Amino acid sequence: MTGRILIAGAGPSGLLCAVELAARGVPCRVVDRRPGPAGGSRCPTLWQRTLRVLDAAGVSVEALRRAGTALERKRFLIAGADAEVDLRSGDGPFAAPLLIRQEDLERLLLERLRALGGAVEYGVELLEVRRNDGGASRHGAGAPAVVVLRGPDGVEEAPVDRVVCATGAAGRVAGVTGPADVAPVGMRWLLADVSVAPEDTPAPGVEHILRDHAGHGGLVPLPGGGHRLFLALPDDPAGADRQPTPAEVVEAARRSVGVRLTGEPGAIWAVRPRSWVADAFVDGPVVLLGDAARSFPMPVHGLNTGLQEAAELGWKLAA
Known part of the structure; x- marks a missing residue:
């Protein structure tokens, strides 16, 4: 059996990766340890390139704009002096960055995933990834890895070909190598x-x-x-x-x-802002995505980079 892909984490990056796979007819299982979608505004800024990525994935830009508001300018007020930067880049749906509450972004991504026949299993946590040595196991011959999951019905083990860890900066999973956190001092x-x-x-x-x-x-x-x-x-x-x-x-x-x-x-x-990058984003059957792969001191960079990485990872896994 091939095509067994597990995505751990149903934040924006994990959801978009699942959408890209589902749009290409590649089934995947999406789990998230939270009881349901996250609430709140969290990181609200989507830059123009990210809007293009979402549009290409079938997430309606008009729906995003109805739920959000355009960010047209930044005004800097520094020690009594001020200056403005125009963030617009022409006309059309991608003319300006968009401010949208993350709960609305996740809702629209989840709607797109469901329209493609996908779903998220909430309340299911990835505990461990066990690499196989290539031999047969009770889970099937040659499965590159076995994942250990804990959900409402207890603990289960399942064979997988790929594990996409989109578990965020705080997500730590046994069998997945991650960098040590580094916090800038004094801030x-x-x-x-x-x-x-x-x-x-x-x-x-x-x-x-x-x-x-x-x-x-x-x-x-x-x-x-x-x-x-x-x-x-x-x-x-x-x-x-x-x-x-x-x-x-x-x-x-x-x-x-x-x-x-x-x-x-x-x-x-x-x-406390952290700044690190994993030594490798791909380690055998495990792929790190979004904040599980690197953390920026400014959260907005993590959101936009994670979504752009998810779009690229989705079509590459499908291929």
């Missing part, structure tokens, strides 16, 4: 979905990058109103994993970049 990102006071609100379609002697941060407009706030703050090793309170977010925004918030922030999280 952490604070991110939150916020409402900004009217006098501090950027114009529609404009991202603000703010920097002065007190800190560095930015405001990204989100579909449907509100903004993604990001702040670069000094590291706090004693409490690096503690999530800030809403009051701390409001104070950090005022103190670091002079932005006044109204109401209570929505989703809040803090991360």
